[in-house]
Amino acid sequence: MQIKVDASSFSQARWQDYAIRFLFGGLITAIAGLIAKQFGPVIGGLFLAFPAIFPASATLVEKHERHKKEKVRLRGDIRGKQAASADAAGASIGSIGMLAFAVLVWKLLPNHKSWVILVVATLVWFLLSILSWKLRKLV
Amino acid sequence: MTQILIRFLVGGAVVSVFAVIGDLLKPKSFAGLFGAAPSVALATLGLTIVAEGRSYASIEARSMIAGSVAFFAYASVVSLVMMRYKTQALLSTICAIPLWLGIAFGLCHLWFK
Numbered sequence: 001m002q003i004k005v006d007a008s009s010f011s012q013a014r015w016q017d018y019a020i021r022f023l024f025g026g027l028i029t030a031i032a033g034l035i036a037k038q039f040g041p042v043i044g045g046l047f048l049a050f051p052a053i054f055p056a057s058a059t060l061v062e063k064h065e066r067h068k069k070e071k072v073r074l075r076g077d078i079r080g081k082q083a084a085s086a087d088a089a090g091a092s093i094g095s096i097g098m099l100a101f102a103v104l105v106w107k108l109l110p111n112h113k114s115w116v117i118l119v120v121a122t123l124v125w126f127l128l129s130i131l132s133w134k135l136r137k138l139v
Numbered sequence: 140m141t142q143i144l145i146r147f148l149v150g151g152a153v154v155s156v157f158a159v160i161g162d163l164l165k166p167k168s169f170a171g172l173f174g175a176a177p178s179v180a181l182a183t184l185g186l187t188i189v190a191e192g193r194s195y196a197s198i199e200a201r202s203m204i205a206g207s208v209a210f211f212a213y214a215s216v217v218s219l220v221m222m223r224y225k226t227q228a229l230l231s232t233i234c235a236i237p238l239w240l241g242i243a244f245g246l247c248h249l250w251f252k
Contacts, residue, residue, distance in 0.1 A: 025154025026151030029179050034143070048177070049206025049209065051232070080228075084228040088218035091174035092218060094176065105200035110194050129172040129175070133168070
């Protein structure tokens, strides 16, 4: 399946959809900082991989797909759940890249320039996620 | 208080950018990769490096490994449950949060204590 950019989801989304994700993203970042301050970096660091906005994103995917089908007078509830399930499967593949990001930052950050390590680790997350996704499609 | 506010704003902005990129992409399984973007980590680590130093941030990143393994299990279970039982996304994702907590804290206890 080909990777495409589809701007139609922009027109379907309401500003509240983005506000909710901004809110959850901001809250978990603030809470992760507070937890690290209270319990130390070992416990605080766990929350860097907390699925903070995942429930909101999956719900949004489900809703958009359902509405798409209902617009053409088809029942969209099953399609909505399938799309959200596919989104979650993609996230599980992406977590392999997330793990690589964490290992790189852990090992390299103490002895190298911070911004270089964060940029490189983000690129590795992206490339490894794409590679894992393509491999999964081949299997 | 100011630092919490800065964390909130930076975290919200970084998470939103990755979420918008994910929204624009198809197919959904590919867009889902952005659900596991290290967006909270980027915002948190950047601010932690400034406030506490690189060694402290490095310890946080080590714990993130356990969180990532937990995220993999969490997202896999959510995907399987939704596909098999056709449950609602909100219900599935919220009910699986204790799974993430259990695995993340369990691995943390096994590896780092």
